Amino acid sequence: MAAKDGDGWAECGRGHRHWGIHGASGLLVVHHDEAGVPYVLMQKRAEWSHHGGTWGLPGGARDSHEDAVASALREAHEEAALPGDELRVRGVYVDDHGGWTFETVIADAPALLAVAPANGESDELRWLPLPEVPGMLLHPGFAETWGTIEPQLAPETLVLDVANIVGARAEHGWWRDREAAAARLLRDVAGSRLAHPVLDRWYPRIVAVVEGAARQVPDVAGIQVVAATGSGDDAITEVVRRARPWERVLVVTADRGLRQRVTELGATTTGPRRLLSQLTA
DSSP: OOTTTTOSEEEOTTSOEEEOTTOEEEEEEEEEOTTOOEEEEEEEEOTTSTTTTOEEOSEEEOOTTOOHHHHHHHHHHHHHOOOGGGOEEEEEEEEEOSSOEEEEEEEEOSSOOOOOOOSTTEEEEEEEEGGGGGGSOBOHHHHHHHHHHGGGGSOEEEEEEHHHHHHHHOOTTGGGOHHHHHHHHHHHHHTSOOOOSSOSEEOOEEEEEEOGGGTTOOOBTTEEEEEOSSOHHHHHHHHHHTSOTTOEEEEEOOOHHHHHHHHHTTOEEEOHHHHHTTOOO
16 A cells, blocks of 8 residues: 555446546535535646546545545645645545446535645636536536535534433333433444435534433533433424524434424434434444
């Protein structure tokens, strides 16, 4: 394994030539302004490059020792001087060509970060309002997948009704130590690969609402714990109410009354068993 050992041409099952022996990845960075308008960082490829002069994403060949996220962040830093530590990765979309894949890594930016061509692979870098993207001369691969990827750019929050989910999990003796049962659930969620209908890997913002005897559950990396001071249902409803209008919220609960309350606020719901079936622990 060595740096740049992915450089080279490969042929996919469709008979097309692609750059990247081990596949390739690109970084799709999105920033929503205060009005909710999404901006996407786009790269105009250097004229000498494959499909030169078209607009696409900073990215390139993946090295053998890298996953898609590491590869996309590295390439974006090399090509656009983009600081990866200011981004939050939200998911990965896989475009499988049969024996060769391009993986689009979706990440949120806190602002329209300063970027500039950092090597000879970019002629220009530009933050484009989302509606302007289809009007550009797009890289053919990006154009082919844009209709599928574009709806996934809204931020997503997964809200866990922890008491309800722990009850549905029905571990032996869970009711004797609700705090420990809640802590186990949160660790299992944090360590599992959550399913998404479009994305191959999904990293939503996760908010876990705990109540009663589980209110002192310790923090778990990657999960925001909200301790309800009163009703857990009220606390979950308030989390949904505070979501930004352009944010998608999915609440995991089997409580019919709560499902109706959060649905009226624009959230969607799913039952605990769907989540529990995805946990690896």
